[in-house]
Amino acid sequence: MSSLPPPPAISSEPLSNSENQHSDIIQQLLDGNGTWDRRLIDWSNWFNPILVKETRQALKSRQFVWTFGLLVIVVLSWSLLCILGTIPNIYYASDGRVLLSGYLIILVVPAFIIIPQSAFRSMSSELDDGTFETLSLSMLKPRHILFGKLNVASLQLIIYMSVVAPCIALTYLLRGITLELILFDFLVVTLTTLSLSVVAIALASFSRSRVLQVLFSVVLIGLQLIVIFPVTSTLIALTFSGLSGSASAGNSIAWTTLAVVGASAILYSWLLFSCAASIIGLSSENKSTPIRIPLLVIGILIPIVGLLMTGYFRPDNDGRALVQSMTIILTFLAAHWAFAGSLMVGERGFISLRAKRTLPTGFVSRLFTTWLIPGPGTGYVFALLSFFGGLISITAYMVLAQNTSEFLLEFLWYAIAIMAYLALYLGLGRLLSMLFLSKMQTGRIVATFALIIVMNILAVVISCSLSLFMNGYLRMDYDWYCFINPWWTLGEAYPASYLRGRTTPEIAISVLCLCAIPITLLNVLLSAKDIVIQRMETPSRVLEERAKIQGKTSPDFPAEDVAIDPLQ
Amino acid sequence: MIELRRVHRFFGSTKAVNDVSFEVYRGQVFGFIGPNGAGKTTSMRILSTLELPSFGDAFIDGFSAINDPDLVRRRLGFMPDGFSVYPNMNCVEYLDFFARSYGLIGKERIDALKRTLSFTGLDKIAAKSITGLSKGMRQRLCLGRAMIHRPSVLVLDEPANGLDPRARIELRQMIQQLAADGTTVLVSSHILTELAEMCDQVGIIERGRLLAVGSVEQIRRELQGLLQVRIVPLDRRSELIDWLTAYGAAEDIKVEGVAVTCHLPGGEQDQARLLTALVGAGFSILEFAAHRESLEDVFMKITSGAIQ
Numbered sequence: 001m002s003s004l005p006p007p008p009a010i011s012s013e014p015l016s017n018s019e020n021q022h023s024d025i026i027q028q029l030l031d032g033n034g035t036w037d038r039r040l041i042d043w044s045n046w047f048n049p050i051l052v053k054e055t056r057q058a059l060k061s062r063q064f065v066w067t068f069g070l071l072v073i074v075v076l077s078w079s080l081l082c083i084l085g086t087i088p089n090i091y092y093a094s095d096g097r098v099l100l101s102g103y104l105i106i107l108v109v110p111a112f113i114i115i116p117q118s119a120f121r122s123m124s125s126e127l128d129d130g131t132f133e134t135l136s137l138s139m140l141k142p143r144h145i146l147f148g149k150l151n152v153a154s155l156q157l158i159i160y161m162s163v164v165a166p167c168i169a170l171t172y173l174l175r176g177i178t179l180e181l182i183l184f185d186f187l188v189v190t191l192t193t194l195s196l197s198v199v200a201i202a203l204a205s206f207s208r209s210r211v212l213q214v215l216f217s218v219v220l221i222g223l224q225l226i227v228i229f230p231v232t233s234t235l236i237a238l239t240f241s242g243l244s245g246s247a248s249a250g251n252s253i254a255w256t257t258l259a260v261v262g263a264s265a266i267l268y269s270w271l272l273f274s275c276a277a278s279i280i281g282l283s284s285e286n287k288s289t290p291i292r293i294p295l296l297v298i299g300i301l302i303p304i305v306g307l308l309m310t311g312y313f314r315p316d317n318d319g320r321a322l323v324q325s326m327t328i329i330l331t332f333l334a335a336h337w338a339f340a341g342s343l344m345v346g347e348r349g350f351i352s353l354r355a356k357r358t359l360p361t362g363f364v365s366r367l368f369t370t371w372l373i374p375g376p377g378t379g380y381v382f383a384l385l386s387f388f389g390g391l392i393s394i395t396a397y398m399v400l401a402q403n404t405s406e407f408l409l410e411f412l413w414y415a416i417a418i419m420a421y422l423a424l425y426l427g428l429g430r431l432l433s434m435l436f437l438s439k440m441q442t443g444r445i446v447a448t449f450a451l452i453i454v455m456n457i458l459a460v461v462i463s464c465s466l467s468l469f470m471n472g473y474l475r476m477d478y479d480w481y482c483f484i485n486p487w488w489t490l491g492e493a494y495p496a497s498y499l500r501g502r503t504t505p506e507i508a509i510s511v512l513c514l515c516a517i518p519i520t521l522l523n524v525l526l527s528a529k530d531i532v533i534q535r536m537e538t539p540s541r542v543l544e545e546r547a548k549i550q551g552k553t554s555p556d557f558p559a560e561d562v563a564i565d566p567l568q
Numbered sequence: 569m570i571e572l573r574r575v576h577r578f579f580g581s582t583k584a585v586n587d588v589s590f591e592v593y594r595g596q597v598f599g600f601i602g603p604n605g606a607g608k609t610t611s612m613r614i615l616s617t618l619e620l621p622s623f624g625d626a627f628i629d630g631f632s633a634i635n636d637p638d639l640v641r642r643r644l645g646f647m648p649d650g651f652s653v654y655p656n657m658n659c660v661e662y663l664d665f666f667a668r669s670y671g672l673i674g675k676e677r678i679d680a681l682k683r684t685l686s687f688t689g690l691d692k693i694a695a696k697s698i699t700g701l702s703k704g705m706r707q708r709l710c711l712g713r714a715m716i717h718r719p720s721v722l723v724l725d726e727p728a729n730g731l732d733p734r735a736r737i738e739l740r741q742m743i744q745q746l747a748a749d750g751t752t753v754l755v756s757s758h759i760l761t762e763l764a765e766m767c768d769q770v771g772i773i774e775r776g777r778l779l780a781v782g783s784v785e786q787i788r789r790e791l792q793g794l795l796q797v798r799i800v801p802l803d804r805r806s807e808l809i810d811w812l813t814a815y816g817a818a819e820d821i822k823v824e825g826v827a828v829t830c831h832l833p834g835g836e837q838d839q840a841r842l843l844t845a846l847v848g849a850g851f852s853i854l855e856f857a858a859h860r861e862s863l864e865d866v867f868m869k870i871t872s873g874a875i876q
Contacts, residue, residue, distance in 0.1 A: 049668035060656035130652040138669035
């Protein structure tokens with residue numbers, strides 16, 4: 001039974017040929033077949049391992065071969081069809097636009113549908129098949145894994161673009177389009193594909209059960225369908241109108257809208273990426289701070305972009321229009337912080353020892369980064385303060401702008417109401433979460449979010465029922481007791497009384513503030529628990545070990561976790 | 569070195585792991601034995617940083633699995649009980665991917681791959697697709713993946729599950745070789761005899777509680793302390809029974825076919841003394857055999873078979 005030879009001892013020395021008869025084959029597999037293979041393998045040391053792995057897999061997969069082959073056939077067919085259709089006029093007609101539009105339509109199918117879907121499948125199969133656990137045990141951090149998946153999506157896009165590129169070069173020769181236009185179209189396709197891929201990867205990271213996976217795949221398909229039509233139409237419209245176009249106000253609005261949509265896509269992709277990295281990260285890691293940073297950046301950019309756009313498009317200083325713009329910006333900002341705040345107030349008030357090691361220590365650091373510390377209390381104050389900062393900037397702009405004084409008071413009532421609703425509902429959500437959901441180990445954030453939505457629905461139902469009851473079930477009129485309904489109150493308080501001939505519901509807003517103030521104070525007092533947590537020093541042995549690793553590791557593998565304290 | 573310190577893990581009201589503590593030193597093989605659902609896999613997952621304990625902590629080379637999971641992961645190779653594969657990859661590509669994921673680059677990576685392929689015996693099928701591998705070969709590949717970065721600790725969850733006898737023996741030899749080279753191994757298995765042969769220490773766990781820890785011999789001794797003796801006399805069997813009863817030290821004397829069995833406290837000295845006394849008393853002995861309880865007997869004795 002024990003006649004089997006024992007396995008050879010592990011040696012750090014490479015095995016010689018005499019020791020291993022298969023070493024030639026292995027050498028060939030590891031080193032490649034030619035000079036270029038060898039060079040590529042050398043370069044691949046600096047690539048993300050997931051990119052290398054998935055490229056190898058894709059080269060052997062039928063799906064990629066079919067997609068690539070079909071794309072080549074369709075692109076060539078389209079080129080031939082167009083050229084044959086215009087052959088007598090080809091030397092002088094500007095048919096480039098028609099051809100380019102066709103190529104773009106062909107390209108968006110793999111770019112907007114296949115690439116995000118394969119990113120989703122790639123990530124969800126890692127979680128499904130159990131390969132993610134073995135992968136997460138390696139030195140790859142969550143961001144490396146997600147970047148790897150994103151790199152694969154980028155590479156696929158490059159490959160698909162490279163199929164279309166020679167034909168587009170032909171289109172350029174056919175006249176009617178400019179190089180800038182081609183580059184701009186490619187930029188839009190790239191941005192859209194990568195944003196959709198980030199969404200796909202994030203959704204796959206969130207789907208830890210089969211039901212969620214099916215649900216999110218449906219959500220992704222829906223999103224792809226929503227995105228594909230407007231983006232493709234925009235691309236075709238741009239192809240036909242050209243980039244320069246006329247300098248009309250409508251044209252400027254279109255460009256600015258495109259810029260804002262593009263910037264939003266990048267920023268929200270960053271946010272989703274951070275969320276996905278946190279979800280798949282280590283359980284004891286600080287998951288909240290890396291999400292709060294993009295939230296803050298978006299929260300800062302909303303009023304800035306809004307004010308810049310307003311300044312750009314309303315040079316005539318029309319007071320009414322300015323108030324309307326400001327109100328819209330404020331509402332967007334409130335929606336952003338209401339959504340983010342509803343998730344933050346559901347956080348568990350527990351900070352692991354590992355996360356405590358990254359807490360700020362110095363006075364200035366604590367002053368500026370305390371609200372980035374994980375916890376429902378800090379989350380509540382963070383959302384309120386951030387919104388308040390935006391509100392102050394917008395109000396300051398209003399005060400400084402001309403011709404707005406007659407609407408300023410109305411705007412202020414609206415701003416106070418929106419701030420009070422944020423404070424009230426987020427505060428109530430946090431308190432109820434503390435009372436009833438404190439024992440939940442997982443899903444507390446989602447449960448708190450759902451609780452706040454339920455509170456909102458109840459507020460709508462109660463206020464409408466109350467109004468009907470008070471008016472003898474004949475009609476629904478807004479009165480002060482409807483203050484619990486944020487939608488109705490904000491609709492009534494919308495600073496456009498000149499349009500509706502109504503007055504601001506001052507009493508309702510005052511009652512609302514009376515309710516919101518104690519809730520806010522109670523929450524601020526309770527948040528002290530989250531703030532007093534002190535930084536724990538990292539043991540010297542751990543520091544030494546990290547320093548040792550840092551000296552040894554390749555640049556792609558940071559050995560130490562990034563501290564959350566940006567001022568240190 | 570591995571240390572589990574008062575580790576608890578609760579899933580609702582179920583105590584999957586309940587106050588488990590033990591230590592395994594460098595180069596030792598520790599066997600984790602327990603029925604299904606006893607808490608073996610959960611304990612291993614906590615040690616491997618894949619799960620957080622509800623209370624307590626696990627350490628590898630002194631680094632906490634909760635607070636320094638990144639440092640623990642560098643030292644750890646984990647082989648789960650299920651084998652998950654990537655499609656469209658061969659053995660070399662699979663190992664190469666994990667070598668890259670552990671930050672091995674250039675010559676270091678190539679050497680690691682050659683070493684691992686050679687050690688696991690996968691060098692002969694390096695270019696073969698993973699999906700076409702037999703169970704035994706897959707387990708080798710999985711072991712190769714776990715040890716590609718030369719971890720100081722290997723955690724193997726049911727590595728011999730579903731393997732044929734030859735593959736089991738080969739796997740056992742690989743584990744013993746790794747331990748001899750200084751790797752600390754924590755291995756769980758249902759095949760108790762196998763664990764008894766390769767483990768320096770075993771831990772018996774049931775319903776989340778560690779019932780016994782130590783070497784197989786130690787546990788046997790602590791639990792029983794009695795030798796089971798089987799004597800086949802040429803004749804005078806009834807006289808032998810009387811003699812043994814009068815001898816005093818023998819307990820639980822029974823007749824089993826042609827043999828007389830009894831339990832004898834103490835060790836080998838007492839066993840020799842009994843044989844000398846028997847011969848001295850003029851009995852003609854055809855067969856005299858003594859054995860302690862096997863690991864299976866001990867396991868059956870300790871565990872109640874209850875599930876949670």
